[in-house]
Amino acid sequence: MSAAILDGKSLAKQIREELAVEVVDFIRTTEVVPTLAAVLVGHDPASEVYVRNKRRDCEIVGIHSQLVELPAETTEAELLDVVARLNADAAVHGILVQLPLPKQIDETAVLEAIDPAKDVDAFHPENVGRIMQGRPRFLPCTPSGVQELLLRNDVPIAGAHVVIVGRSDIVGKPLAGMLVQRGRGGDATVTVCHSRTADLAAITRQADILVVAIGRPEFVTGDMIKPGATVVDVGINRTDVGLVGDVEFASAAKVAGRITPVPGGVGPLTRTMLLVNTLTAARELTARVGE
Numbered sequence: 001m002s003a004a005i006l007d008g009k010s011l012a013k014q015i016r017e018e019l020a021v022e023v024v025d026f027i028r029t030t031e032v033v034p035t036l037a038a039v040l041v042g043h044d045p046a047s048e049v050y051v052r053n054k055r056r057d058c059e060i061v062g063i064h065s066q067l068v069e070l071p072a073e074t075t076e077a078e079l080l081d082v083v084a085r086l087n088a089d090a091a092v093h094g095i096l097v098q099l100p101l102p103k104q105i106d107e108t109a110v111l112e113a114i115d116p117a118k119d120v121d122a123f124h125p126e127n128v129g130r131i132m133q134g135r136p137r138f139l140p141c142t143p144s145g146v147q148e149l150l151l152r153n154d155v156p157i158a159g160a161h162v163v164i165v166g167r168s169d170i171v172g173k174p175l176a177g178m179l180v181q182r183g184r185g186g187d188a189t190v191t192v193c194h195s196r197t198a199d200l201a202a203i204t205r206q207a208d209i210l211v212v213a214i215g216r217p218e219f220v221t222g223d224m225i226k227p228g229a230t231v232v233d234v235g236i237n238r239t240d241v242g243l244v245g246d247v248e249f250a251s252a253a254k255v256a257g258r259i260t261p262v263p264g265g266v267g268p269l270t271r272t273m274l275l276v277n278t279l280t281a282a283r284e285l286t287a288r289v290g291e
Contacts, residue, residue, distance in 0.1 A: 003256040006153055006232070008145070012268035015148070016061050019275055023062040026279065034282035035064040036094040036120065036274075037086050041079060041105070042072035047098045054096070057271050063278055066092065076105045080113050087115040093285050094120035094278040117285060120277035122174070131174055134181045137284070138277040143175035145269030146211060146232055147185045155209065155230050155258065158187035163207035165220065165246070167194040171213040171234055200224070210256075212246040222251030231259040234266050 027033055036058055038051050051067065058065040068082055079101075086095050095118045101107050111119075116126040122140040130136050139147070150157055162179050166172040172192055179188040188209070193200055201224040204210055212220050213234035225231060235246025245262030253259055260266055 003231070003253040003259040006149055006230075006258050006260045006265060008149055008260060008265040009268045011149060011152055012145075012272040014152075015269075015272050016057070016275065019272075019279065020061040023279060026282065027062070030286050032282060032286050033062075033064045034094075034279050035066065035092050036096060036278045037066040037068060037089075037092045039068045039070065039079070039082060039086075039095070039097045041070045041074050041098070042102050044100070047100075051098055054271055054274060057275055058278075061275055063275060072102050074102070074105070076109065079105055079110055083110060083113045087113075087118065090285075090289070092118065093282040094118055094274075096121060096274070117288075118281055120274055120281055122277070123169075128169075128174065132177045138280060139178065139273070140170065140174045141273040141277065142171050142213075142234060142266060142270045143178055144273040144276070145266050146171075146175060146234065147178055148273070149232065149260070149266065149269060150209065150230070151185055153258065157185060157209070160188050160208040161191070161206055162188045162209040162211065163191045163193060163204050164211045164213065165193045165200070165204065166211075166213035166215070166234070167192050168213065171211075175211065175213075214246050216246055217244050218246070218248040220247045220252065222248065222253075222255045225252055225255045227255055228257040229255075231256040232266065233260050233262050236262055236267060 040047060040051050055065040086092050095114050097110055111123045114124055116124045119127050120138060122138040127137055164172050164176055176190045176192050179186055179190050191203060193203055204224045205226050207226055207229055209230045210225060211232045215235060217237040217239055231247055231252055233245035233247040237244050243263050
């Protein structure tokens with residue numbers, strides 16, 4: 001068996017093209033330009049690349065982007081003042097504080113300070129709670145990208161056993177909450193595994209859909225996968241041989257029915273779903289003003 005490739009790069013391009021049309025229509029109808037403000041503290045090279053790519057994505061679809069650059073020695077109080085200013089700025093619809101932050105700043109305090117209506121990463125407790133109740137304002141970008149990848153490739157989710165390896169607040173937990181909801185993209189039976197899971201391979205081999213987001217290079221191998229399963233590799237790890245995922249691709253591709261590559265799988269979709277959330281935020285905030 002040789003697995004079919006789930007091409008996230010092509011799908012992200014398709015969604016951006018769809019979004020660009022929606023943005024043009026929104027601007028024409030409301031005379032409001034959706035705007036994303038990114039806050040970058042310090043000079044972490046990876047963070048600088050991520051922010052640069054996100055700003056380029058915004059330009060492609062017609063979303064305006066602002067960049068607030070702060071020195072590495074910025075205090076928590078100073079950053080909270082910046083967040084408060086962006087919260088109050090009616091021209092800003094989405095706020096993204098790039099992580100990680102310098103050690104003197106409490107990330108939780110900063111993320112909780114963002115107006116939930118502008119929290120396009122969907123990290124605020126209010127937005128997390130709305131997701132778990134099945135009435136989301138926004139969906140977190142990586143889980144949303146995974147869900148879209150499955151839906152748009154006609155991977156059956158309803159009734160499927162989904163095993164998620166990794167229980168992070170960014171991927172594992174919210175994705176599990178999304179996939180168990182009733183309706184489109186949900187109705188799955190979900191098992192979440194982690195570092196304390198006994199006999200992990202016995203559980204991953206039960207998965208119709210296996211999502212791996214554990215942050216360990218090539219951790220899941222072909223013998224841990226059910227024949228014909230769909231494998232979604234969320235990981236991206238820099239190694240001496242280049243970028244690799246959390247799944248050993250060569251052995252997994254011989255067993256799986258469908259599989260995402262790394263790079264070119266979930267990553268491009270994560271960035272694209274941020275744009276989707278920014279337009280959603282602009283629509284909601286603009287509607288409030290008109291009430």
